[in-house]
Amino acid sequence: MxxxxxxxxxxxxxxxxxxxxxxxxxxxxxxxxxxxxVIGAGTAGVxxxxxxQAADRKVIVLEAGDxxxxxxxxxxxxxxxxxxxxxxWLYNPDSSMVRLARAAGLEISPAPTGQKIRIGRRNARxxxxxxxxxxxxxxxxxxxxxxRGRLDMACASALPKxxxxxxxxxxxxxxxxxxxxDLRELSVYDKVxxxxxxxxxxxxxxxxxxxxxxxxxxxxxxxTPATRIVWSGRDVGVETPAGKIAARAAIVTVSSNxxxxxxxxxxxxxxxxxxxxxxxxxLGSYDHIALxxxxxxxxxxxxxVVAEQSKDARTALMIANVxxxxxxSIDVAGSFGRDLSAQGEAAMVAFAGEWLAKLFGSDVAKTVxxxxxxxxxxxxxxxxxxxxxxxxxQPSRKILMEPAGPLFLAGEAAxxxxxxxxxxxxxxxxRAAEAALRRIGAIRDAEPAAPERQPKKRKSAAPRAPLx
Numbered sequence: 001m002x003x004x005x006x007x008x009x010x011x012x013x014x015x016x017x018x019x020x021x022x023x024x025x026x027x028x029x030x031x032x033x034x035x036x037x038v039i040g041a042g043t044a045g046v047x048x049x050x051x052x053q054a055a056d057r058k059v060i061v062l063e064a065g066d067x068x069x070x071x072x073x074x075x076x077x078x079x080x081x082x083x084x085x086x087x088x089w090l091y092n093p094d095s096s097m098v099r100l101a102r103a104a105g106l107e108i109s110p111a112p113t114g115q116k117i118r119i120g121r122r123n124a125r126x127x128x129x130x131x132x133x134x135x136x137x138x139x140x141x142x143x144x145x146x147x148r149g150r151l152d153m154a155c156a157s158a159l160p161k162x163x164x165x166x167x168x169x170x171x172x173x174x175x176x177x178x179x180x181x182d183l184r185e186l187s188v189y190d191k192v193x194x195x196x197x198x199x200x201x202x203x204x205x206x207x208x209x210x211x212x213x214x215x216x217x218x219x220x221x222x223x224t225p226a227t228r229i230v231w232s233g234r235d236v237g238v239e240t241p242a243g244k245i246a247a248r249a250a251i252v253t254v255s256s257n258x259x260x261x262x263x264x265x266x267x268x269x270x271x272x273x274x275x276x277x278x279x280x281x282x283l284g285s286y287d288h289i290a291l292x293x294x295x296x297x298x299x300x301x302x303x304x305v306v307a308e309q310s311k312d313a314r315t316a317l318m319i320a321n322v323x324x325x326x327x328x329s330i331d332v333a334g335s336f337g338r339d340l341s342a343q344g345e346a347a348m349v350a351f352a353g354e355w356l357a358k359l360f361g362s363d364v365a366k367t368v369x370x371x372x373x374x375x376x377x378x379x380x381x382x383x384x385x386x387x388x389x390x391x392x393x394q395p396s397r398k399i400l401m402e403p404a405g406p407l408f409l410a411g412e413a414a415x416x417x418x419x420x421x422x423x424x425x426x427x428x429x430x431r432a433a434e435a436a437l438r439r440i441g442a443i444r445d446a447e448p449a450a451p452e453r454q455p456k457k458r459k460s461a462a463p464r465a466p467l468x
Contacts (some may be wrong), residue, residue, distance in 0.1 A: 028219035046431030064225035074206025081325035082206035089200035107204040107236020112303030147192035156183035175336025179283020190389035257383035280308035280393030283384025285338035292370040386420035387413035
């Protein structure tokens with residue numbers, strides 16, 4: 001039975017461009033000074049740099065890699081449809097990013113609606129689908145109820161104990177698939193504060209293409225990692241292998257995992273409460289295994305989403321026939337996805353073949369003509385997918401928003417309701433830029449910054465699950 005979009009799933013967040021392709025960004029020589037240095041050319045960095053540039057202040061973006069996009073990358077050459085190797089969806093139809101995308105001629109539309117559940121080699125019957133939906137409603141309500149308590153707890157501890165044969169599916173859809181972490185690792189406070197994500201938007205050309213387009217005209221120094229930031233109450237000095245930049249403020253958009261890994265040094269060190277906060281917002285694991293299948297052997301429609309009745313965490317979610325092409329994306333996440341990714345691309349592709357054979361028959365393997373897999377946990381400038389607060393860690397998001405003198409942190413982890421999404425990263429980047437501009441006196445007598453969008457009341461059906 002086909003399920004309605006709102007009754008099922010949540011999505012990851014992500015964007016991108018082709019590796020090594022700078023889009024229309026201006027490959028900039030490293031200046032000796034700037035008003036504000038932005039570290040990282042991902043979504044938050046692009047949003048911040050655009051805002052600073054609009055205020056007519058000198059900005060330079062330092063990017064350790066060779067492209068714009070960060071966790072957002074659209075591969076437009078490997079398959080017969082754009083393949084978002086990072087996140088796929090947007091969630092805020094009123095955001096400036098969506099308006100800018102449409103103005104640039106990119107196609108933004110509601111994400112696909114066709115979704116199915118497999119039980120072995122057949123589709124779930126109507127009654128079975130209703131049973132799953134009822135269990136998802138019960139699980140969500142239990143998590144909501146737990147979040148009203150005085151103490152935070154793991155989402156897994158709040159689940160009803162009688163989910164029966166659907167327990168594994170419920171845990172996957174609400175945990176690993178939604179946030180990149182199993183429910184035992186997720187804060188009920190963080191999950192309940194998340195803004196409703198049941199109505200996602202897609203960019204036909206790919207979210208990576210979108211971010212690259214929005215980065216056009218920005219001065220970006222590629223292959224120029226910031227290695228050390230020397231800061232005081234007045235200014236900052238950003239050191240790179242190519243030289244040092246003096247600035248009045250810096251916006252740091254690296255992921256929470258990169259921040260805690262200590263690769264980027266600070267002198268003096270960042271406040272302990274900031275680093276402790278980042279450690280409680282570690283990145284989950286979410287990867288895509290792409291297979292090009294000849295002749296639609298699965299018998300599915302364009303952009304059909306498929307999950308299974310699973311008995312354990314060894315499961316996946318598939319988007320079939322992406323954009324009407326031969327491309328199918330099998331997504332693995334959470335602890336199982338992390339372990340599988342660590343085994344390498346060959347093991348990931350092998351699992352995808354086994355999973356499809358279990359659900360659609362062994363002949364599917366003969367139709368695979370091309371494959372690829374992402375491994376975000378091994379990406380040195382990211383080290384994971386999207387942030388998810390551990391139990392007790394939800395207040396850490398607000399702590400990351402606190403400036404440390406002339407230093408400002410931005411990114412999806414620094415958003416209380418749109419964490420784990422491209423929208424959250426964009427809003428965070430704009431907000432950090434506003435704060436930095438105020439600090440250096442570039443904005444005077446401005447109206448107070450717009451308050452963060454409040455989450456809509458959660459619906460009883462399962463939320464759509466970033467990515468990423």
